[in-house]
Amino acid sequence: EAMINDEEDDVFHLPNNSLIPSIAFNAPFMEQHSEKYSKELLSWFKSNFKENERLMPGSLIFRPRYVFDRHTFEDMVKRQLKGDVAQEELNHIYNLSLLFNINELIDIINYYMIELSDKIEFIQPLRANAERYYRKRNISVSKISPSGDNIAMFFLRLKKENKLVDFNDWLNKNNFEFWVDLNEEGGFVEMKIVENGKEGQNMVDVGFGYSQILPILATIWKELYYVDEISRSRSAYCSTNLVLIEQPELHLHPRFQRKFADLLTNCVQQISESRSDIRFIIETHSQEILNSVCLSVAYGSFDSSLVNI
Numbered sequence: 001e002a003m004i005n006d007e008e009d010d011v012f013h014l015p016n017n018s019l020i021p022s023i024a025f026n027a028p029f030m031e032q033h034s035e036k037y038s039k040e041l042l043s044w045f046k047s048n049f050k051e052n053e054r055l056m057p058g059s060l061i062f063r064p065r066y067v068f069d070r071h072t073f074e075d076m077v078k079r080q081l082k083g084d085v086a087q088e089e090l091n092h093i094y095n096l097s098l099l100f101n102i103n104e105l106i107d108i109i110n111y112y113m114i115e116l117s118d119k120i121e122f123i124q125p126l127r128a129n130a131e132r133y134y135r136k137r138n139i140s141v142s143k144i145s146p147s148g149d150n151i152a153m154f155f156l157r158l159k160k161e162n163k164l165v166d167f168n169d170w171l172n173k174n175n176f177e178f179w180v181d182l183n184e185e186g187g188f189v190e191m192k193i194v195e196n197g198k199e200g201q202n203m204v205d206v207g208f209g210y211s212q213i214l215p216i217l218a219t220i221w222k223e224l225y226y227v228d229e230i231s232r233s234r235s236a237y238c239s240t241n242l243v244l245i246e247q248p249e250l251h252l253h254p255r256f257q258r259k260f261a262d263l264l265t266n267c268v269q270q271i272s273e274s275r276s277d278i279r280f281i282i283e284t285h286s287q288e289i290l291n292s293v294c295l296s297v298a299y300g301s302f303d304s305s306l307v308n309i
Helices: 027-048 057-061 070-080 087-118 151-160 164-173 209-225 229-234 254-274 287-298
Strands: 011-014 022-025 120-123 178-185 188-195 241-246 278-283
Touching: 022 087, 027 087, 070 087, 087 120, 120 209, 151 164, 151 178, 151 188, 151 209, 164 178, 164 209, 209 241, 209 254, 209 278, 254 278, 254 287
Parallel strands: 120 241, 241 278
Antiparallel strands: 011 022, 178 188
């Protein structure tokens, strides 16, 4: 604000079809201040920096990645200083550097938000009812819809890629005593649930809870173990994946609710150990889920720093 003298006519925004607009300065401001501030920055670095052929002052001033975080910027500057500099002076130098990089930083934030929005998985409270047969679609399903109505097509893709067995193994390792099987008949797909010790049955003929929990389980497994190459190549600015799940307990037996809570804590612990950034936001009214998470913390099998209630 001090740099532009609080004059509204000095600065305005330019629409850029993104969340945050670009910032522009009028011509008189640029003519009066831009060259002056640039010379001030270069002169300050030349006077206060140690001689270092590998780090030119311009490379620090005009690279957004160094200016994005104030603490990172100040740490880098302090390591190169000949002597002590007052914090007020450092603040001024940082603000000048920020001024020269402001639109590049806005671009980075916009790219981040675009990628983050593409990495949000949402599962709505009441998932779609099971169908006896699902019509095949001529599209490759890589993302499960909020209602889970395309779950059969997602499993069909996994089967064609020989990865449905991996999903079923994961269910078994997490003590879910069933697995998924598909039967293709012409242009239709039948989704079967195979419970331990029983023959496979059409999902319509088993408990309603299966249609409610399967989209959730498939989404979690996909986030942990299944990332297609297209999604991987897109990721440049945002490494965070968000999974939002509302009321996973709907139509689930209390024992299954506890199994889900145990699976969730196991997955979050695994994610933490692998240092990846997948976050779960669960909206629930289930005492079983809440108590199971709390018991995992109490018994020491789950790190309390990984959960907020």
